[in-house]
Amino acid sequence: MAELTRDDVAHLAGLARIDLSDAELDKMVGELGIILESVAVVQQAPIEGVEPMSHPMPIVNVTRPDVVRPSLAADAVLAGAPAADQQRFSVPRILDED
Amino acid sequence: MSSIDTEATISYEEVLESFDPVMGLEVHVELGTNTKMFCGCATEFGAEPNTQVCPVCLGLPGALPVVNEKAVESAIRIGLALNCEIAQWCRFARKNYFYPDMPKNFQTSQYDEPIAFEGYLDVDLDDGSTYRVEIERAHMEEDTGKSLHVGGSTGRIHGATHSLVDYNRAGIPLIEIVTKPLRGAGERAPEIARAYVATLRDLLKALDVSDVKMEQGSMRCDVNLSLMPKGSTTLGTRTETKNVNSLRSVERAVRYEMCRHGAILQAGGSILQETRHWHEDTGVTTSGRPKSDADDYRYFPEPDLVPVAPPQERVEELRATLPEPPAQRRKRLQSDWGFSDLEMRDVLNAGLVDLIGSTVEAGATPAGARKWWSGEIARRANTDGAVDVATYAVERGITPAHVVELEGLVKGGRLNDSMARQVWEGVLDGEGTPTAVADARGLELVQDDGALEAAVDTVIAANPEVAQKVRDGKVQAAGALIGQVMKEMKGQADAGKAREIILAKLTG
Numbered sequence: 342m343a344e345l346t347r348d349d350v351a352h353l354a355g356l357a358r359i360d361l362s363d364a365e366l367d368k369m370v371g372e373l374g375i376i377l378e379s380v381a382v383v384q385q386a387p388i389e390g391v392e393p394m395s396h397p398m399p400i401v402n403v404t405r406p407d408v409v410r411p412s413l414a415a416d417a418v419l420a421g422a423p424a425a426d427q428q429r430f431s432v433p434r435i436l437d438e439d
Numbered sequence: 440m441s442s443i444d445t446e447a448t449i450s451y452e453e454v455l456e457s458f459d460p461v462m463g464l465e466v467h468v469e470l471g472t473n474t475k476m477f478c479g480c481a482t483e484f485g486a487e488p489n490t491q492v493c494p495v496c497l498g499l500p501g502a503l504p505v506v507n508e509k510a511v512e513s514a515i516r517i518g519l520a521l522n523c524e525i526a527q528w529c530r531f532a533r534k535n536y537f538y539p540d541m542p543k544n545f546q547t548s549q550y551d552e553p554i555a556f557e558g559y560l561d562v563d564l565d566d567g568s569t570y571r572v573e574i575e576r577a578h579m580e581e582d583t584g585k586s587l588h589v590g591g592s593t594g595r596i597h598g599a600t601h602s603l604v605d606y607n608r609a610g611i612p613l614i615e616i617v618t619k620p621l622r623g624a625g626e627r628a629p630e631i632a633r634a635y636v637a638t639l640r641d642l643l644k645a646l647d648v649s650d651v652k653m654e655q656g657s658m659r660c661d662v663n664l665s666l667m668p669k670g671s672t673t674l675g676t677r678t679e680t681k682n683v684n685s686l687r688s689v690e691r692a693v694r695y696e697m698c699r700h701g702a703i704l705q706a707g708g709s710i711l712q713e714t715r716h717w718h719e720d721t722g723v724t725t726s727g728r729p730k731s732d733a734d735d736y737r738y739f740p741e742p743d744l745v746p747v748a749p750p751q752e753r754v755e756e757l758r759a760t761l762p763e764p765p766a767q768r769r770k771r772l773q774s775d776w777g778f779s780d781l782e783m784r785d786v787l788n789a790g791l792v793d794l795i796g797s798t799v800e801a802g803a804t805p806a807g808a809r810k811w812w813s814g815e816i817a818r819r820a821n822t823d824g825a826v827d828v829a830t831y832a833v834e835r836g837i838t839p840a841h842v843v844e845l846e847g848l849v850k851g852g853r854l855n856d857s858m859a860r861q862v863w864e865g866v867l868d869g870e871g872t873p874t875a876v877a878d879a880r881g882l883e884l885v886q887d888d889g890a891l892e893a894a895v896d897t898v899i900a901a902n903p904e905v906a907q908k909v910r911d912g913k914v915q916a917a918g919a920l921i922g923q924v925m926k927e928m929k930g931q932a933d934a935g936k937a938r939e940i941i942l943a944k945l946t947g
Contacts, residue, residue, distance in 0.1 A: 356735060358537055381749040395530060395740035401748040407472050407509035410479030410493075418497065418606075420487045428488045429587065429603035 345374045443708035445726075451626075451694060454666070454701035460628040461674055462621045462693060463663035463946040468614045469582060469656070470513050473648045475610035476581040477504030477547065477744075484655060484701065496610035498543030506531075506745055510612040511554070513648040514579045514755060517614055518555025519758050520642055521574050526554050528748040531579070531741040539604050540584040549614075551740040553578035554747065560642070562634045564627065572635050573619040584609040598693075614648075618773055620663075620674065633690035636660055640686075641765040651770060653684050658687050662717075664696040666704060675700070676710040680724050681762055682717045692717045695724060773797065776805035787815055790827050798839035808839075815863040830856060834947035835867055858882045858932040884933045888940075894927040895920075895940050909945045917941050 350369050354361045360379055361369065424431040454460075475482060478495035494502035497847035518525050532550035558574035585608050586838045590600030605621055616639065624631045640651045640658060665677035670776045678700070683692045700710055714727030763771075772792065776799065786792055791812050816837060817828050825831035832838070845862060846852045854862060854877060867875030876884065885891060899906045908916040917938060924937045 352735075356535075356737070358811050373458045383653075387470070396742060396745055401528070403505060403745045403747045404508035404511065407474050407507050408479065409481045412480045412491050412493050413497075415487065415489045418492055426603055427587075427606050429541070430587075432602050432604055433540060434590075434599050434601055435586070436493065437587075 345370060345377060443537045443703060443706045444710070445703055445782055446475065446723075447702040447706075448695070449702045449705060450697035451698055453705070455696050457628050457669060457705065457862075457928070458666040458697075458701055459623060459669055460693070460697050461667060461677075462618075462628055463677070464621070464632060464635060464689075465661040465663070466616045466636065467582075468517075468616065468643055468649045468651065468662075469658070470510050470614060471610055471647070471657075472507055472509045472513070472610040474507055474577070476507055476510055476612040477610060478502075478665070482659070482897070484657075486607055487742065488607065492609070496542070497606060504547065506747065507612060511749070513612070514554045515754060516642065516646055517573075517648060517758050518558065518577050519556065519754070520646055520761055520764070521558040521577060521616070523558030524752050526552060526556070526747075526750060526922065527751075528552075529554055530746045531744045532636060532738045533741050534580075534736045534738055536736055538583070540586050540601060540606075542584065542606055542609060544840055545795050546580060546583070547741055547744070549578035550582035554562065558634065559741065560638060561598045562631065562638045564630060564634055568632050570624070570627070570634070572621060572631075575617045577614055577616045577618045581709050582608050582613050611756055623625060625920050627692040627835065628644070629690040632662065634687050636689050637686050638735060638766065645762045645765050645768075649881040653686070656684065656704075658685055662696065664688065664693060665710070666697065666700045668704075674703070675741065675772060676712050678713055678715050678724075678825060679717040680717050680866070681727065682719075685719065688717060688719055691722055692724065695722065699724070708715070708918040751842065766907035769880045776809075778805065778809065782809065786813060789817060790829060793818075794829055798842045801839040801843045802840070803843045803846050808842055808865055811842050811845065811863070815860055816867070819867050823947055830882065835869070837866065841866060841873060848873055849875060852886075852933070853877065853883055855884055855930075855933060858884070859941075864894045883931065885928055887933050889937075891924070891928065891932055891937060894924050894932070895937065895944060898923040898927060898939070899944065906945055908940070912946075914942070914946075 347366055347370050350366055350373060351361070354366070354369075360398045419425040419428065419430065451819060469482075471480060474480060475491075478493050480491045481497055483491065490662060494942060495504050497517050505520060515525055529549065529552035531547050532552075533545040534548045534550070535545045537544055537759045541645050549880065553576040556575065558573045558577070562570050562572055564570060571686040571736055584604050585606070587603040588599035589603060591598030603726045618635070621628075621631065621823055625849055640653070643649050643651050643658070649657055651661070660683045661823070663678040664680070665675035667673065667675050677787040679695055680692050683689050695713070703710055709727075711729060715724035716727050717724050718846075762768075769783070769787065769792070776783075777796070786795060786809060791809075794812050795805065795808045798812065799805050812828065818830065820828045820831035824922065845854075845859060845866075847857070848862070849859050858877070861880065861882060862873050862876045865871070866873055870879060871874050902923065905919050909920070921934055921937050924941070925932055925934060928937075
């Protein structure tokens with residue numbers, strides 16, 4: 342596996358919306374590198390003829406009928422919202438204005 | 440290159456002189472299921488905000504999604520109707536991104552294993568030719584919530600201070616239908632784009648899988664467009680125009696982006712790969728956001744859902760439920776009914792095909808069915824401000840049987856055309872069946888030839904000059920006399936018979 346770079350970590354932090362300082366970035370490059378190395382052991386497993394697995398159970402087609410079930414009450418829905426207005430979740434502005 | 444105006448346009452003719460357009464159309468369709476894609480919340484349009492949500496569609500910890508059986512079947516039927524292969528085994532995937540209208544911070548979609556792939560849709564164009572739109576894939580996913588942007592100008596996202604989110608729409612089943620890059624459309628590109636979306640809409644309506652209301656957002660179109668210099672085979676950089684939510688806008692947006700790309704390329708600039716927003720009111724697109732690192736969606740198979748593996752027999756059962764394709768049905772009916780292209784187009788535009796179909800089935804002639812539905816009944820529906828004729832007919836209790844009955848009265852010689860119109864008036868006013876109205880209003884052609892002859896004699900005596908013209912061979916002058924006779928008979932005469940008698944008396 343290619344070495345994890347400082348740019349990779351900065352990119353990932355951006356995608357995850359985590360604000361890292363330069364010192365933290367340096368630290369994470371080292372720590373994440375060790376984690377990846379440790380996990381890389383699984384790459385030694387013999388996987389010839391083994392299909393990749395995305396679910397632990399060998400089952401398919403688990404569906405439900407198209408029948409309406411009760412939803413939550415709106416006040417319960419909004420109870421966990423940091424801010425609400427007009428029975429809607431209030432969120433910070435979406436676009437950063439330049 | 441900074442001197443190039445990326446918002447300028449050149450004329451359509453100039454674009455076509457130097458470039459060939461390449462289009463890709465992505466259509467999102469909200470399925471008309473009762474419940475959401477992965478939970479049992481209702482999908483009613485226009486419900487109070489955040490009243491159709493639950494732990495699953497809000498993405499609360501520990502909630503477990505389960506696939507809607509009806510949604511999978513609808514997806515397969517759509518795929519089959521688009522002549523696609525149906526995957527024998529496929530999975531859902533997480534598309535990860537942060538946006539407040541996605542409460543889970545990922546959208547459950549399909550990535551490299553769509554339920555349907557490699558199909559086509561033949562599209563009839565105005566000049567009678569057909570263009571085959573190749574379909575890349577149709578996959579299942581879920582809709583996002585709806586944001587209300589506050590603090591900016593007129594609900595726009597730009598300049599907003601904050602947004603208010605309603606998650607009722609989050610999780611409603613969506614099918615995304617993606618075309619392959621469409622080449623060789625040339626100057627017809629805008630028309631083909633519109634015709635494709637219209638044909639797709641009719642097909643989805645016939646499949647009864649969605650209400651396909653573009654104005655309500657249950658069908659939405661994104662337009663990818665790029666230009667290639669004439670003679671080149673290398674694809675240019677594309678832009679993706681969102682928010683194109685009417686058939687007319689699809690056509691205009693393609694044309695606008697062609698003219699804008701053309702201006703940039705002709706000035707020696709390069710196209711920025713970005714999202715553009717279509718503005719219906721001004722007919723232009725504006726820059727959205729550039730494609731960036733944030734478009735790294737880190738797809739991975741959804742671990743909370745098991746694979747979808749439709750058995751072949753089930754797929755064949757669903758194939759057997761497909762309706763006759765609308766375009767084919769139209770051609771068949773036009774030929775069965777003997778309508779001209781113009782007549783058929785009028786009938787289609789007025790949404791009368793089904794009504795005429797059932798009226799013919801009930802025993803009327805196609806010409807008669809067309810005449811009354813698109814004539815007297817449509818006129819009244821229009822005057823009374825009805826949404827459309829079909830709805831009006833239901834409201835007023837007008838059925839195909841009424842049309843059949845009225846046509847019978849005319850053909851049987853009891854009513855002439857103007858009487859038939861009076862009968863419709865009564866029927867539409869709720870006075871009863873055509874026969875009942877004719878009886879109640881005393882509408883009946885006078886069958887007594889003696890009375891008719893007497894009326895003709897009176898009219899000839901009163902109009903000697905006109906009568907002389909007819910005697911001299913000016914047969915068309917008889918028209919004035921017929922009118923007088925009809926007046927004399929208070930409209931209750933057979934005009935054809937009156938003409939016969941007049942001519943017999945004057946020229947016989």
